[in-house]
Amino acid sequence: SAVISQKPSRDICQRGTSLTIQCQVDSQVTMMFWYRQQPGQSLTLIATANQGSEATYESGFVIDKFPISRPNLTFSTLTVSNMSPEDSSIYLCSVERTRLANEQFFGPGTRLTVL
Amino acid sequence: GESVGLHLPTLSVQEGDNSIIxxxxxxxxxxxxxxxxxxxxxxxxxxxxIRSNMDKRQGQRVTVLLNKTVKHLSLQIAATQPGDxxxxxxxxxxxxxxxxxGQGTELSVKP
Structure with a gap:
């Protein structure tokens, strides 16, 4: 499995501010994904981030709200912009290892609270 | 549309028993x-x-069963432990x- 780290692990932010979450993988991967997990709920895919191309967003998520960077094959960032209390969630990155096709491994998550 | 859902939100089992989710x-x-x-x-x-060309796959203490006829998937945990x-x-x-x-099932293991 891949070793995935996320920074920060948690944060408390004020309404209207932005937070950038970092995801670092210990090996090169083609596909990286960003998910949101609202309190007590399941995971919802925000977007797919591939190196060298723009992220692909799922229905209900837009680039202006959740800009994503993927500068290389081991790193990605997700920014939660102009935050409101409704953005309070756990944000998780995951990677797909092409060698073991389709398996996705998750980072530990970033717990965000917006006041 | 696409959906994956779970039957039960919570499951409580005695330590040592088998769990089925x-x-x-x-x-x-x-x-x-x-x-x-x-x-x-x-x-x-x-x-x-598990892939759909399989009905069953086993790991360490876990087994996944796939029933394509009724579109049902289950996870069996043998000898459930508190760490589960x-x-x-x-x-x-x-x-x-x-x-x-899916929405998730919370498994609680009673000692």
Whole structure:
């Protein structure tokens, strides 16, 4: 499995501010994904981030709200912009290892609270 | 549409007993499924996967069964231990290679 780290692990932010979450993988991967997990709920895919191309967003998520960077094959960032209390969630990155096709491994998550 | 759902939100078992967690999927879900375990404060941990050309796959103390006729997936945990207490999610690979998660079942193991 891949070793995935996320920074920060948690944060408390004020309404209207932005937070950038970092995801670092210990090996090169083609596909990286960003998910949101609202309190007590399941995971919802925000977007797919591939190196060298723009992220692909799922229905209900837009680039202006959740800009994503993927500068290389081991790193990605997700920014939660102009935050409101409704953005309070756990944000998780995951990677797909092409060698073991389709398996996705998750980072530990970033717990965000917006006041 | 695509959906993956779980039958029960909570499951309580006695330590040492076997646990069975169920999951249903819709007609348009893919032919690849994963079970994840999520402990409090952590990200989902890959447990086991199965493709639709299989009915059963076994791991260490875990077995996944796939019934394509009724579009049903289950995770069996043998000799459940306190360390198995967590929320378990099934996920199906949907259109475009994206994982669609079920709502989760919280497993509690009583000593």
């Amino acid at each position: 169920n999951c249903a999927y819709s007609n348009s879900a893919s032919d690849y499924f994963i079970w994840y375990k999520q402990e409090s404060g952590k990200g989902p941990q890959f447990i086991i996967d 207490s967590a929320v378990y999610f099934c996920a199906g690979m949907g259109q475009g290679g994206k994982l669609i998660f």
